[in-house]
Amino acid sequence: MGNSLDLSVYLNDPLFVFALASEEAEQFIQYNPLIVGVGKVNAAIGLSKYLHQHRPGIIINLGSAGSSRFARGEVVCCNRFIQRDMDVRGLGFQLYETPFSDHGPLLEYGLSIEALPQGICGTGDSFEMQHLTEDYDVVDMEAYPLAYIAKQENIPFLCLKYITDGADETAGADWTEEVHKAAMVFRKLFGVATVTPQ
Template identity: 45%
Template structure:
């Protein structure tokens, strides 16, 4: 998770170890690399919140693909979302885990999105693509569930804060399903 607010103490109260990345792609990449090296994990579970103009608030979505919504080198002829000269694609696909959950493309960027992203996506966050890229480079499977807290609009900051408790409960429920499978 990015922040302790996304857990609301539920995971800690159940003695579930949570690694918080902090906000943004750089923090997420650093913490993901550190966690993988320290634990030698084969699967990373990313639970968090996201905004969406496609999915309804309070819906739980499994991320099928991560894209970068703020990588824009288009003046030099590159596609928006594509990192020039990088072998990792601009769209990183994940292996589905929960067939019953809706799937979505998550656009990651170092900004709190309140408008229409430059890259086609269904939901937005600030850490996911970095986690996906580190996992891809390190050979670790990533499973990502996002609770939709807001409409990624002008009121997103208020809605996000108000809906954290609902999101933490839903994420905790699905975490329980993961570890009992």
């Protein structure tokens, strides 16, 4: 996949963010990873509390996700995000648009890895088992608030998702089987990939 990922290009103090310890599996322990917990609220609180005391050179979100487009075992780079459970169309707003905010439904922020497929991450507080829309092609529960906070704080952001399931009726069983593989894949990837600005 090209040259090694040289984190020093962007920082000398990376913050690796995971939702669950099982996604990190002590593969990034030397970086003192931040485990925020499941869902948008936990992700926002966890990262905000950390940033209150520290300012990393880059925020790197690694985690599991579902997808009806990408295959299980693929790593997808996301720098476009949708809050998939935001729906205030009844008041005249667009689907996924946060009312009275200064940005549209699609949040665009982050770095890309050229050798990896690029995806649009739909973040919401539900475990998706009937993914039918084409508005986003990666489904998770934490990335949107992490990307939003990183953008607001003007901190470089990288989001990589390991696809564990098809966001379909077998997603629960597939996630349970695949999630433990994510950390090793990420660890290997960081030895071979090249990061380029979006």
